[in-house]
Amino acid sequence: MFAPLDDGYLVIEAPSSFLAVGRALRQLPLCIETSGGEVVQGLCPDDLVVASAPGGGPLMPALMLIELVRRYGQPLVVLPKGHPGSRRLSVVVSAGPAIRVACGIQRGTHPEQDLLCGSDAFAGLRLSGVPGGIELSGAPPGLEIRSLPALPADP
Amino acid sequence: MDVEYNERVKGRKYRCRDCGESFEGVGKHPVCPSCQSDAVDAV
Numbered sequence: 003m004f005a006p007l008d009d010g011y012l013v014i015e016a017p018s019s020f021l022a023v024g025r026a027l028r029q030l031p032l033c034i035e036t037s038g039g040e041v042v043q044g045l046c047p048d049d050l051v052v053a054s055a056p057g058g059g060p061l062m063p064a065l066m067l068i069e070l071v072r073r074y075g076q077p078l079v080v081l082p083k084g085h086p087g088s089r090r091l092s093v094v095v096s097a098g099p100a101i102r103v104a105c106g107i108q109r110g111t112h113p114e115q116d117l118l119c120g121s122d123a124f125a126g127l128r129l130s131g132v133p134g135g136i137e138l139s140g141a142p143p144g145l146e147i148r149s150l151p152a153l154p155a156d157p
Numbered sequence: 158m159d160v161e162y163n164e165r166v167k168g169r170k171y172r173c174r175d176c177g178e179s180f181e182g183v184g185k186h187p188v189c190p191s192c193q194s195d196a197v198d199a200v
Contacts, residue, residue, distance in 0.1 A: 029195060031188040034166065041168045041181045044188035044195065098184065113166045 006135040010151045011065060016123030016144065021103070022053045022064035023129060023136060024152075026072050032097050033077035036113050043098065043115055045072075048131040051097040056109065056121040059092050065153055067095045073155075080113045094119050100130040171197040 005012055012023040026045040034041050045051075051071050053064035070076040078095065081087055091109040096118040103120035112119070120127070126140040168181040173189035174196040180189065187197050 029186070029188060029193070031190040031193060033190050034183075036166070039181065040190075041166045041183050042188065042190045043184045044182065044186035045184075046186050 003138045003141065004132070004135055005138060005147060007149070010149055011068065012136065013061065013148050013150060014124070014127075014138075015146045015148070016121060018058045019054075019056050019121035019123055020058065020061070020064070021055075021118075021120065021124060021127075021129075022061065022068060024051045024065075024068040024072060025049070025131060025136075026051055026097065028072070030072070030075055032071065032075075032115070034080060034113050034115070035077050036080045037082050040077075041113070045097055046099070046131075048133055049097060049099050050101055050129055050131040050136060051095065052101050052118055052129060053093050053095045054103065054118050054120045054124075055093045056105075056119060057092060063093045065150070067093055069153055071095060071097055078113075079110075081108075081110045083108060083111050085111065100128060103127045103129075170200045172200050173197050 014021040026049040032043045051068045053067045088108045096115045098115040103124040105122045109119045128139045130137040168183040171182045175194040176192040178191040
């Protein structure tokens with residue numbers, strides 16, 4: 003299924019969790035910091051930045067996380083497996099040309115950007131960035147999608 | 158469902174032609190993390 007997307011967001015909602023999806027909008031380096039060092043993933047304008055709130059909650063932190071990545075180029079810090087801080091993360095983010103949602107991983111502990119921690123309701127969902135929007139496949143039934151405009155630039 | 162994944166992402170070494178920065182890149186479109194140039198060479 004194709005869903006159009008400009009510089010705003012798509013919010014994909016399940017009853018108690020959600021994903022927020024934005025396009026990268028520009029070419030930028032995404033720095034991924036792990037205990038083993040730094041790797042840099044180049045993002046293209048049509049690539050996706052997807053924030054996931056596996057336990058639900060307010061939407062704004064997810065939108066802000068998308069902007070921290072795509073607008074301000076903040077690095078992603080990856081926790082080691084089993085790190086106690088994992089359970090403190092209410093929102094996690096991945097960025098790249100295609101992202102698969104998985105429910106069997108610990109929040110914030112996987113550096114590979116084609117995989118994003120999500121709730122059971124999104125299991126199997128795959129999002130791909132395409133010109134003018136996103137392509138969704140493997141979407142479980144019952145998800146709702148709505149569009150939101152981009153957050154304003156710095157005041 | 159359990160998912161296996163690597164804790165360490167393996168990338169390629171690149172050097173930026175514009176600013177000289179060396180970095181480990183992943184993905185199809187490497188971009189320099191210092192000057193954001195895509196004029197980079199694999200080393």
